[in-house]
Amino acid sequence: MPPRIAMPARLSDPIGADARVGLANAIFDDVAALVRAEDLDVLVVRDADLTGVDGVVLPGGGDVDPARYGGDTAAPCYDVNPAQDTLDLEIARAAHARGIPILGVCRGLQVLNVAFGGTLIEDLPVSSVRHTPGSDGCGGLEWTWHPVTVAxxxxxxxxxxxxxxxxxxxHHQAIGRLGEGLVATAVAHDGVIEAIEHRDAPIIAVQWHPEADGTPALLAAAPFAAFADMVRSPAFRAS
Structure with missing residues (x-):
C-alpha cells in the first residue's frame, strides 16, 4: 500500500465569494495530483485525527486570521475562515507532535509559520518584485512569475x-518573523521568504504555486519529491 497523505479539506464556499476562493478550491485537486504523482495516496480530512497517516500536505487557500499571530485584524485580508484556520493549525501541530512529515504550499507555508509561533506580513508593500497576480481581463486571475534564490x-x-x-x-501575504525552528531556504530578490524547512523536523514548505500551469515538470515536482523522500525515510517514522 502506498503511504497515506492527509490533506485538510477546503471549507470555504466559492459561490459569490472573492474569485481567489474559487481558484484556491480548484487548485486543491492540482496539488493532490502532484502528491499522487509521487506514488502517495491522498486522504482528504476534516479533523486532526492522523491515525494511519504517513504525511500531511497543507494546501493553498485564504488568509490566516491576523488574530492568530497578534497581527492587525483591520488589515485587508480575504476569506478569513475560523474553521479553516482551526483545522489547518490543529493538523499541523498534531503532525509535528507525532513526527509526521509535512509539506506546505502557499497558505500552507503561512499556516506552518503561525503554528510555530511566527508572524505574517498582512499585506505586502509594493516592491521590486510583483508577488500578487492581477486579472487576465476576463475575470480570471493570472500568476505572476519571478526568480527566487535557493539555499x-x-x-x-x-x-x-x-x-x-x-x-x-x-500571494499578498508573506512570512514576517520566522517561527521557532524554521529556516528560510528560498528568498525573492526583495527579501520575501519563499520557502522554509525545519532545522530538525521533517517539514518543507513553499510560498509559490508549483502546480501552476507553465511550471517546468522538474520544478513542479521538486517540493513533492523532497516531501516523498521524508515520508519514506526510516528517520521520520510517526510515533
Whole structure:
C-alpha cells in the first residue's frame, strides 16, 4: 500500500465569494495530483485525527486570521475562515507532535509559520518584485512569475539542482518573523521568504504555486519529491 497523505479539506464556499476562493478550491485537486504523482495516496480530512497517516500536505487557500499571530485584524485580508484556520493549525501541530512529515504550499507555508509561533506580513508593500497576480481581463486571475534564490544544502536545492529558479506567485501575504525552528531556504530578490524547512523536523514548505500551469515538470515536482523522500525515510517514522 502506498503511504497515506492527509490533506485538510477546503471549507470555504466559492459561490459569490472573492474569485481567489474559487481558484484556491480548484487548485486543491492540482496539488493532490502532484502528491499522487509521487506514488502517495491522498486522504482528504476534516479533523486532526492522523491515525494511519504517513504525511500531511497543507494546501493553498485564504488568509490566516491576523488574530492568530497578534497581527492587525483591520488589515485587508480575504476569506478569513475560523474553521479553516482551526483545522489547518490543529493538523499541523498534531503532525509535528507525532513526527509526521509535512509539506506546505502557499497558505500552507503561512499556516506552518503561525503554528510555530511566527508572524505574517498582512499585506505586502509594493516592491521590486510583483508577488500578487492581477486579472487576465476576463475575470480570471493570472500568476505572476519571478526568480527566487535557493539555499545551498536545503532539501529543495537538492531537488531543483539550481541556485535560482523562476516560480509562479499568487500571494499578498508573506512570512514576517520566522517561527521557532524554521529556516528560510528560498528568498525573492526583495527579501520575501519563499520557502522554509525545519532545522530538525521533517517539514518543507513553499510560498509559490508549483502546480501552476507553465511550471517546468522538474520544478513542479521538486517540493513533492523532497516531501516523498521524508515520508519514506526510516528517520521520520510517526510515533
Amino acid at each position: 545551498a544544502g536545503s532539501r529543495l536545492r537538492a531537488e531543483v539542482d539550481a541556485d535560482e529558479i523562476s516560480v509562479a506567485s499568487g
